[in-house]
Amino acid sequence: RKEVExxxxxxxxxxxxxxxxxxxxxxxxxxxxxxxxxxxxxEPKLLMSVYSSGNEDGRFTxxxxxxxxxxxxxxxxxxxxxxxxxxxxxxxxxxxxYFGTGTSLTVIP
Amino acid sequence: xxxVIQSPRHEVTEMGxxxxxxxxxxxxxxxxxxxxxxxxxxxxxLIYFNNNVPxxxxxxxxxxxxxxxxxxxxxxxxxxxxxxxDSAVYFCASRSNTGHExxxxxxxxxxxx
Numbered sequence: 001r002k003e004v005e006x007x008x009x010x011x012x013x014x015x016x017x018x019x020x021x022x023x024x025x026x027x028x029x030x031x032x033x034x035x036x037x038x039x040x041x042x043e044p045k046l047l048m049s050v051y052s053s054g055n056e057d058g059r060f061t062x063x064x065x066x067x068x069x070x071x072x073x074x075x076x077x078x079x080x081x082x083x084x085x086x087x088x089x090x091x092x093x094x095x096x097x098y099f100g101t102g103t104s105l106t107v108i109p
Numbered sequence: 110x111x112x113v114i115q116s117p118r119h120e121v122t123e124m125g126x127x128x129x130x131x132x133x134x135x136x137x138x139x140x141x142x143x144x145x146x147x148x149x150x151x152x153x154x155l156i157y158f159n160n161n162v163p164x165x166x167x168x169x170x171x172x173x174x175x176x177x178x179x180x181x182x183x184x185x186x187x188x189x190x191x192x193x194x195d196s197a198v199y200f201c202a203s204r205s206n207t208g209h210e211x212x213x214x215x216x217x218x219x220x221x222x
Contacts, residue, residue: 032209043200044152085150091142095140096165097211099150 003027004090006100014108017078021089021103024070033064034069034089038102044087047073078107111135112215115201121220127189130217132201133182142202142211143176143186152200158184191221 003089006023013019025033048055050062050071061074071090075082088100114133120206122128143155156166161178169176173192178184188195198218202211 034209043215046210046212049209091209095142095157095159097142097154099144099152 001093003098004088004100006088006103008101008103010104010106012087012106012108013078015078015080017033017107018074018076018079020074021086021088021105022070022071022072023046023100023103024068025088025090026069027090027092028066028069030069030090030092032091033062034091035060035062035071035073036089036099037085038087040084047086075105078105080107081109083107113201113203113212115199115214115217117217118215119218119220120193121222123222124192125190127187128191128195128219130186130199130201130219132184132186133215134184134201134203135205135212136182137205138203138212139206140204140206140211141178141184143184144200144202144213146198146200146216149221155186188219191219193221196221197220202210 004025034106035047036044037047048057048062050064052064054063059076059079063072083106085102085104087102116131139160142157143151146152155168156176160177176186198216200213200216202213204211
C-alpha cells in the first residue's frame with residue numbers, strides 16, 4: 001500500500017470554479033503535511049503547509065483530518081495560472097517525506 | 110540566491126554507460142535530497158544527506174546507484190551501468206535545519222536507450 005494516495009485526475013474546471021483535491025495517507029504517525037505545486041516540466045515548489053486547525057492563503061484552503069487520515073486542498077475562484085499538478089506530501093519522523101503522484105488540474109477559459 | 114543548481118539538465122545515454130548527475134544545494138542548507146520522478150511511481154526519495162553525511166539510502170534501487178557529497182556545496186548521483194528503466198527525471202533538493210520546505214533544483218531528465 002502506498003504511503004500517500006491521490007486521485008490523479010485530470011480535473012478540468014472553468015475559470016472561477018471551486019475545486020477540491022483529497023489525499024489519503026496510511027501511517028497514523030505522520031507528523032506534518034504539505035501541498036506542493038508542480039508546473040509542467042518544472043520542479044515542485046511548496047504551495048502551503050497543512051496545519052491541524054486548517055489554514056488559508058488567499059484563494060487556497062488546506063485542511064487536515066487526522067481521524068480519517070486525509071488532507072484536502074480547496075481552490076476558490078480558479079485562475080488559468082492555477083493549472084498545474086498538485087502534490088500531497090506527508091512527513092514521518094525525521095526526513096522521510098512521502099510524495100503523492102499528484103493531481104492534475106487544468107483551468108479552462 | 111541562485112537556488113539549487115543541477116547539471117546536466119538533459120542526458121541521453123546508451124544502456125551500460127555510466128551516468129553522473131550533479132547538484133549544488135542552496136548555500137547554508139544542511140540537508141540534501143535526491144529524488145527520482147516517473148509517471149508511474151511519482152517522486153521517490155533515493156537518498157538524503159545531513160551535513161554531507163548520508164543518513165538514509167534505503168530508497169536507492171540497487172547497487173548500480175551511488176551518491177556522494179564530498180563537501181557542503183556539491184553532491185553527485187552516479188548510475189553504473191545505466192539501464193533503460195532508469196529513465197526518469199532526477200531532482201535534487203535542499204533544506205535548512207530550521208524549516209520544513211524543500212527547495213528543488215530544475216531536475217535532470219535522463220533517457221537511457
